[in-house]
Amino acid sequence: MNGNIKLLSCWSKSNGDIGEEQQVRFSNSIQDFVDRFDKLRGYSIRSHHRQSFPRNCHFEDLHSFTFRCSDMSRTAAVHTFPPASTPPVPVGTIRYIPTLTNYPQVLLPRHYLRGLTPRIRSRRISCSSSSRCSRGGGRWSLEGKTALITGGTRGIGRAIVEELVEFGAKIHTCSRSATELNTCLREWGSKGYTVTGSVCDVSDRDQRGNLIETVSSMFNGELNILVNNVGTNIRKPTIEFSHEEFSHLMCTNFESIFHLCQLTHPLLKASGMGSIVFTSSVSGFVSLKSMAVQGATKGAINQLTRSLACEWAKDNIRSNAVAPWYIKTPLVEQVLSSGEYLEEVYSRTPLRRLGDPMDVSSLVVFLCLPASSYITGQIICVDGGMSVNGFDPKVDIPRS
DSSP: OOOOOOOOEEEEETEEEEOOOHHHHHHOOOHHHHHHHSSEEEEEEEEEETTTTTTTTTSSSSSEEEEEEGGEEEEEEEESSSSSTTTTOOOOOOEEEOOOOOHHHHHHHGGGGOOOOTOOOOOOOOSSSSTTTTTTTTTTTTTTTTEETTOOOOOOHHHHHHHHHHOOOEEEEEEOOOHHHHHHHHHHHHOOOOOOEEOOOOOOOHHHHHHHHHHHTTTTOOSSSEEOOOOOOOOOOOOOOOOOHHHHHHHOOOOOOOHHHHHHHHHHHHHHSSSEEEEOGGGTTTTTTHHHHHHHHHHHHHHHHHHHHHGEEEEEEEEEEEEESSSOOOHHHHHHSSSSHHHHHEEEEHHHHSOOHHHHHHHHHHHHHHGGGOOSSEEESSSSGGGOOOOOOOOOOOOO
């Protein structure tokens, strides 16, 4: 702790109100606070700033705790077990309390409150082994795990990098642009993220080999997670594709990830618990205008996902894919610059909105967690319902 976080109020089932004196002591070391309670049953707070707040702190035998983000001038109270003197509060309730001027100042990274939503991840935990639920470990942590994410400097890839590192993973990513990569690495470093990177064009076979050599050296010959995120598109009618354009799409979208899987297989196997996640697309399921070739590459990815899930299961390597629809990225913003076209997209999407990169990254992280260890060979659409939308006319059919 760097003195950035101070506990505001706390209840324990056995001790009641902890009191101001102990609060001050606990504020100096969250570990002191964690050690105050013996049983593993409560909440976990995930930090965006490793040096400011230990990741996955489990608050045990706990009634409630309260903290405030100073720059948002709001206090968030999170209750696990309600104190006996108060009405029952459902487990997992998060509510806001008006800030009182006599409350101690509580400083949290601003990421904890985005708009009106605290960045708090909580889960009731019940298990017989203390090692499984120990701080920094367990089914909902990637602490100590290693990951390679291709194309991690923008859009969905960047969201995946930032989500994975918040769960404790050590990340290596790549980009074709050295300038873009270095900018991201500086930003991540300022946030305390453990991320390294290489300049690599994954459509080039030799550069792919160099990338995996770097990853193998950096992670001592082991890799827990491979996220094949790089992909591109050329929008035009099928009959207008040149041989060069066809080859470029097939090489970038499919050949590159196939080869990366081959290269990383020994590392994934050596880790003892490997997970591959592909970024596919709804175009691998349904027809999209002027995207026949891109859709074919994504369909190939979908089948590769299933095949590797079966072929590499004996090596304890899982294989899954996420298939997004329109996600708010710089590339998509160009495509959806037309308001009329955007309205057509909304009309085909039951949730009536575009996706956010974090909508995809959260699913990718889940598929990498030990909690999803029995899930493999699945392609999951992140599309607001688009791929299952049928015929829903605006005009009602007259009843006979």
